[in-house]
Structure formats: structure tokens, C-alpha cells
Amino acid sequence: MANLFDLTGKNAMIIGGAGGLGQLIAKAYAEAGAKVAIASRNEEKLKAACEELKAATGKEFKYYVCDATVEADVEACAKKSNEDFGHIDILVNSQGINKKYPLVDFPLDEFELTLKGDVTSVMLTCKHFGKYMMKNKYGKIINVTSVRGKIATKGPGNAAYCASKGALDMLTKQVASELGPYGITVNAFGPNIMKTPMMTKVFEMRAKEAGVTVEKYLEDQAAGLPLRRMSDPEDCVGTALFLAAPASDFVTGNIIYPDGGLTAIG
Template identity: 35%
Template sequence: MPSPPPAQRNGADRAAVAIVTGAASGIGLATARRLLADGYRLGLGDTSPRLAELFAPEVSEGAVVTVVGDLADEAVRRELVEAATEAFGGIDALVNNAAAPGESAEVAAIDLDALRRTLEVNVVAVIGLTQLVVPLLERSPRGRIVNMGSLFGDEPVAGGGPYCASKGAIHTLTRVLAIELGPAGITCNTVAPGFILTPMHAEEVEFQAREQGITAEQRYAELRERVPLRRHGAPEDVADTVAWLLGDDSRYVSGQRIAVNGGVQFG
């Protein structure tokens, strides 16, 4: 028998509430759509002004609140948390998905200001938002955190130092949070996507193709050959995993890195 929707099982007199960042495209958008289908109320954040337009029907129905802004800004993080709390009465889950791709450069040539920006968005903002949400999760009957990692948080790639370092930090941060928050009944896990068809991945593929003097289609084909399932992942593949980690069926799963990569093995 499938699990009942969170509105029926969260132990509170309201639907379950989740915050999802980076919700205007790719994995974040797919995750928001999946959670809405599961009955969640959502606080969504992104830098794109398209965010409110994408969820206009749900906003008008009172199922979604949106905040457009840079989550590296503490005021924006606070606005998102306050908007969701005021609209829905609490927060039960946090999906830290927003990220910057970082500069593509070998370590010897990395621009340090660009590196600081990548770490600010990919690591510092995640910690800052988590700090704001944890007190609310502690009051939830089922607190959940899912941090978005990456295949490249574990697998090094030349020229990808800033992004690899930031996602490696997220993988370790998740394990620390699982230890610290476990006594409060809060689970924390990482989802580590592989080659997923998102706008960020498309930009990277086009860059790699130019560097190699091949077409983007050829580069996509090369990447598919590295995947045992012989296909790129869809954002929905990742969103489904996030939804599972937020639900009751994963209640004893914490501190884990769940790879969603079609079986890719480096080395």
C-alpha cells in the first residue's frame, strides 16, 4: 500500500511544508512539482524572476509562496523562511538545491574572487539557510533535510576545482548535520546527481564541446557512453529520490549520500 500524502501523516493540523531552493529550473523545478503532487505546501526560492510565473496557479491557490533573490544574501534567506512560516504555520523539510556552477579553470588559474562567490552560494548559503530552518524542523514531527550534492563532489575532474570542492563540502556537511540533528529526530541526506539534463549541465556540455572542438551532440554522446544505463538522467529522476527521502519510507535513513547517476563509475 502506498504511503498516505504528507497532509495526512505529518502529525500536525496542516499539510507538510517544504522549502526548496533553486526552484525555477532543472532539478529544483522538478522537485517542487513532485512535492506539490504529493500534497506539500512549498516555500520556493530562486534568483530568476520567472519563479513566480512558473507557479502562478499554485500561488493564487495558497499552496506556494515564492521569494526571488540571491540566497547568498542573509536577508533573502530570512525572507524565504519567514514567508513560508507565516503562510503555512511551520516547516517540515528543507531541500538545499540552489547552486552556482563555478569557474571552469585549473587550480593554478582560478580567480579567487570567483571561487569565493562559488563557495558563498554553494556552501555558506546552505549553512545559513539551514541555521534558520533547524529550529522549525525541531518542532516538526518529521524534520527532513536534503542537500544537493553531485557526482563531482567525490569524483575529481580537471578544471572543476571550485565546483568539486563546494560539493565535496556539502557531502561532508550532510554527515555532520546528521550527527548533530539526529537526537532531535531530524534526518539529513545528500542526493548526488550524475549527468542530468538541466540548464546547468547544458552549459557545461557546450563549454566542454568548444574546448574539445566537437559538437555538443557529440559530447552528450560521449557522456552517455560512460553511463551503464546509456542515457542521461532527467530532473524527475532526482526529484523522485528527494521525495522518497522526505517521506516516511526513509525514516531510518540519515547521513547518506544517495547517488542518482545511472551507475557511473570513474577510474
């Protein structure tokens, strides 16, 4: 039982690991014993994240500059990281885009950009890292989706995001079906709206629409949840660790919702 959440001997790649939830997951995996690499488009942010992670854990982290929407980048990242580490056992897709417009005003290029960032990028990482996992007969793939893949919002703005996360949920299930025979589990977890830097502008926009302060808006949102509080990124780390660890070896094709109970009542 003591080894159910032990990642000693495992190598993990966190796409979108230079900040936010991805960086928290990288920290948790390292503390659980894994060797961890992070990847994103911005090298300066990657360097800063590695320094912060080392300061927090005392461990070394590698980084790879990679635009997950560009297949050549993903293919090169998968090849180089597997060469550097010998094998990548755990892949986390925490990258994503969230463009918001009312449906009737939604620019097509922004809609397509959201699908590319939230769905195509995950297909590409699963494709190229999955090839190596298939050879190794082992792997854990964890995708970060959202409650918005399951339930829509009452107000306008989320046509692209809901569509992309719904697609990601089904992509997760299909990849789980295809890669399962090779000893690879593929799951996702879907947080509720979280207090992250990426969501600050969204909170401000929603509060303005409601004619209230941001603080009041967040209080009202929390009051509608069974657990009566908003989610922090830290609330998702345990789920991410579970899905990467031996504890979840017989779990695949599932979406887990660390959402404060929203999907139970939504």
C-alpha cells in the same frame, strides 16, 4: 505501505525552486500531497514558476524572494514561511553555482563565490530553518550535491565545484548528526551531469575542447555509463521524494547517487 510516499499534511520549502530540478521537485511534492513554497533571488522567475506549477498541478504555490547567501534574507525567509504555513517540514536546497576555470587561471573571487553559493548558502538555510524544525521535533532536509563531491573529473575546470560539493557532503553528515536527536533527517543526493539549461554552456565548452559536436560529446559521455544514457532532471525526482517521505524516516546522513552508475565505476 500505501502511505510511504504520501506528503499530505506536510509543508515544503524548495530553495532554488524557480526552474530546473528545484521546480520539478516542487511539482512532485505537490502531487504527493504537500503544500509547497519556492524561494530564489529572482522575483520574476519565481512568479513564472508558480504559474507553471499551478497550471501543471492545479495547486497554489507561494514564493519568497531570498538570496540564500545572505543570512538576513535566509533568516527572514525562514521566519515568514513558518509563520505563513505554521511549520515547514521539508527543506530542499537545490540552489548552487558552478564556475569553471583551469586551476592555474581560477580567479579567487570566482572560487569563493562557488563555495558561498554551494556551501555557505546551505549552512544558512539549515541553520535558520533547522531552528524551527528543532522546536517542532520534526523535519526533512534534502541537499542537492553531485557525483563531483565523490569523484574528480579527468579534465580541468572543476576545482571549485568538486571542492564545494565535497564540503557539502560533509556538511550534510554533520548537520544530520547535530539535528538527529530532534527528529530531523538530513540527507543529500548527488546527480551525474544532467541535461539542464545551466549545463548548456558547459557541454558546448567540453565539445569544443574535444573537437566534436555537442551531440557527439553527449553520446560519448553516455557510452561510459553502465546505463548508457545521460541523466535528465526527472531521474532525480524519485530520490527527492523518497528523502522527503515517510519511507526514509530511518535514513539520515546519507548521500544517494542517482547517477546512472558512474560512482560504481568511477
